[in-house]
Amino acid sequence: MPRATEGGPSDASGRRTGRSRKVSQRMAVVSETDREQVTNARLAALETDGGLQDNFGADSDAEFELQDSDQEAELGDQRNKRKRKANRQASRKTRARAGEVRGHKAFAVLLEEADLDPDDTQPNYLTAAMGPPLDGTPRRWCSVCGFAAPYSCARCRMRYCTRKCYAVHCDTRCLKFTV
Amino acid sequence: MAPSASGQVVVLDDGGSTIKVGLAGQSDPARILPNATGKVKGGPQLLIGDDIDAQADISSLSIRRPIEKGYVVNWKAQAQIIDRACRGVLPHSTKGCSMLLTEPLFTLPAIQEARCQAVFETLGCQALLTLPAPLLALTQHCAEVPNLPASRAHCGVVVDAGFSFTHVVPIFDGKVMKSAVRRIDLGGKALTNYLTELVSYRSMDMREEAYLMEHIKNAISFVSTDLKADLVKAKTSSKLKVEYVLPDGLSLARGFVREPVPLAKGETRTEQVLVLNNERFLVPELIFSPSDIGLQQAGLPQMVADSVMATHPDLWPLLFSNVVVCGGLATCPDFQERLLKDLRPLVPDHIKVDVWKPKDPIAAAWQGGSRVGASAQFAHLAMTKADYEEDGIR
Numbered sequence: 272m273p274r275a276t277e278g279g280p281s282d283a284s285g286r287r288t289g290r291s292r293k294v295s296q297r298m299a300v301v302s303e304t305d306r307e308q309v310t311n312a313r314l315a316a317l318e319t320d321g322g323l324q325d326n327f328g329a330d331s332d333a334e335f336e337l338q339d340s341d342q343e344a345e346l347g348d349q350r351n352k353r354k355r356k357a358n359r360q361a362s363r364k365t366r367a368r369a370g371e372v373r374g375h376k377a378f379a380v381l382l383e384e385a386d387l388d389p390d391d392t393q394p395n396y397l398t399a400a401m402g403p404p405l406d407g408t409p410r411r412w413c414s415v416c417g418f419a420a421p422y423s424c425a426r427c428r429m430r431y432c433t434r435k436c437y438a439v440h441c442d443t444r445c446l447k448f449t450v
Numbered sequence: 451m452a453p454s455a456s457g458q459v460v461v462l463d464d465g466g467s468t469i470k471v472g473l474a475g476q477s478d479p480a481r482i483l484p485n486a487t488g489k490v491k492g493g494p495q496l497l498i499g500d501d502i503d504a505q506a507d508i509s510s511l512s513i514r515r516p517i518e519k520g521y522v523v524n525w526k527a528q529a530q531i532i533d534r535a536c537r538g539v540l541p542h543s544t545k546g547c548s549m550l551l552t553e554p555l556f557t558l559p560a561i562q563e564a565r566c567q568a569v570f571e572t573l574g575c576q577a578l579l580t581l582p583a584p585l586l587a588l589t590q591h592c593a594e595v596p597n598l599p600a601s602r603a604h605c606g607v608v609v610d611a612g613f614s615f616t617h618v619v620p621i622f623d624g625k626v627m628k629s630a631v632r633r634i635d636l637g638g639k640a641l642t643n644y645l646t647e648l649v650s651y652r653s654m655d656m657r658e659e660a661y662l663m664e665h666i667k668n669a670i671s672f673v674s675t676d677l678k679a680d681l682v683k684a685k686t687s688s689k690l691k692v693e694y695v696l697p698d699g700l701s702l703a704r705g706f707v708r709e710p711v712p713l714a715k716g717e718t719r720t721e722q723v724l725v726l727n728n729e730r731f732l733v734p735e736l737i738f739s740p741s742d743i744g745l746q747q748a749g750l751p752q753m754v755a756d757s758v759m760a761t762h763p764d765l766w767p768l769l770f771s772n773v774v775v776c777g778g779l780a781t782c783p784d785f786q787e788r789l790l791k792d793l794r795p796l797v798p799d800h801i802k803v804d805v806w807k808p809k810d811p812i813a814a815a816w817q818g819g820s821r822v823g824a825s826a827q828f829a830h831l832a833m834t835k836a837d838y839e840e841d842g843i844r
Contacts, residue, residue, distance in 0.1 A: 310744040317640040317647075317743075320486075320515050320660070375524040385558045394628040396556040399617075401632045401756070404748040409741035417648070417728045418685055443651075 301427045415439045459548045459823040463816040466517045466613030470816040471535040474823025479816045480539050488513035499534040511661045520554050520614035525568040545574035550823045553580040562843050570835050579832040584608035584619035586818030587776040591808050606772030611779035613638040618757040630760035634747045638778050642667050645733045669707050672783040674731040684728040696722040751792035773805045780811035
């Protein structure tokens with residue numbers, strides 16, 4: 272058990288008081304870099320296929336491709352079971368290699384391999400990206416109800432509009448994100 | 451070497467959400483099917499393209515798309531979908547036919563290589579022509595409004611607000627001015643996921659129902675032409691509130707939108723309902739202001755202005771007079787009006803600004819492709835299988 276010894280607010284038994292626990296949680300502020308990471312993770316999540324939870328599911332991309340054995344079945348080719356079984360066994364042996372052949376590269380990987388120059392005089396994928404907005408102040412929407420939000424949470428800087436929404440925010444979202 | 455004109459020309463608009471397919475020369479795409487493969491949760495069967503639409507119960511449908519950030523990364527799956535799409539359009543298979551395929555601007559060479567391999571080797575096509583979709587959409591628009599001075603010059607700015615990203619593409623004399631093209635990495639897919647995130651937090655967990663959310667978004671969203679007024683309206687009244695009745699998988703296979711039905715005292719709902727209010731217009735609002743979710747890119751109106759002003763000043767009046775919106779998001783109500791309203795203050799006073807919408811913004815690129823595919827131009831521009839085998843990609 273970690274003990275608060277060096278001048279920390281502790282009672283005789285060495286246990287941290289309720290007050291200190293409360294205060295320390297109040298003071299926990301999410302750093303600018305962490306907040307940026309959270310924003311980027313969220314933007315990346317918006318680009319995923321098939322739902323926001325799917326990424327953590329057991330479905331692998333390979334299930335979404337027609338395999339050769341499926342293709343035979345689709346064409347109405349009624350091979351006997353033994354042959355299909357043999358096929359399956361063979362594919363199990365060569366699974367590692369098959370995965371290599373089957374797997375496609377993500378766009379980010381392809382982009383990196385293309386080695387484009389963002390300052391190139393010839394236009395390319397990177398130079399076509401739109402720059403930041405001219406009017407520097409972004410609009411702020413309440414993270415709970417979606418209307419204009421004049422306030423931001425002191426701990427995590429998420430926006431809220433009223434005390435009511437702030438209470439909901441504290442109960443549900445504040446400091447609960449995972450990167 | 452010019453290819454022989456034998457073999458039919460099949461035109462494919464390979465969009466992030468749907469793939470449009472038909473024979474060149476026709477007025478409308480023969481088939482529009484989801485550009486995806488899917489599975490029902492727990493089901494063993496793989497669904498390709500139109501199988502997804504044929505599915506009676508679209509809840510718990512999980513899908514994968516071959517296109518990521520607008521570019522085809524999985525050509526194996528894409529070839530299967532194309533093969534499926536061409537069935538019913540072509541008498542036999544894609545073997546021996548010529549193909550006109552849309553391809554996004556700035557496609558990476560590695561992807562182009564995989565594309566050629568898929569088209570010539572897997573699908574066995576005889577000739578291939580790839581053109582950017584915005585160029586074809588402008589071709590269609592110019593044919594629809596032929597009397598416009600800019601149309602005669604085959605000149606204009608295409609705002610392609612699709613599923614994967616949004617491009618602003620200035621075109622002069624039928625050529626894309628590549629150095630002035632602008633892109634934001636926001637499209638229909640990101641908006642759907644954003645809506646999913648919002649409703650999952652506010653009312654009901656819909657994170658498993660990506661395909662259903664796509665339908666809900668299309669059914670309920672609109673672009674606000676006066677954001678301040680709409681926000682007040684949403685906050686103080688229930689004029690903008692709608693209910694989406696979710697499919698229950700038994701009696702109701704597809705959901706629908708309805709006006710809010712107040713519950714009498716003591717009565718309980720038998721159906722599941724998703725109530726939507728300010729989400730209806732704050733979701734499409736992202737395209738006009740991506741900084742709302744922390745994306746450090748300018749919104750669509752500034753993009754159009756920035757793009758045109760990167761060209762020669764003599765072209766500005768011609769380009770601004772012919773801004774064409776196409777793609778799935780352009781069908782969102784009031785998209786065109788809002789763009790015009792926000793673009794006007796960014797353009798010098800003496801220049802006339804006009805925003806156009808083709809009759810069918812989603813099929814516009816295909817229709818333009820159909821015109822090109824049926825013209826003599828096709829044979830001149832296309833790369834034949836022999837060319838490919840000789841030189842690889844050009």
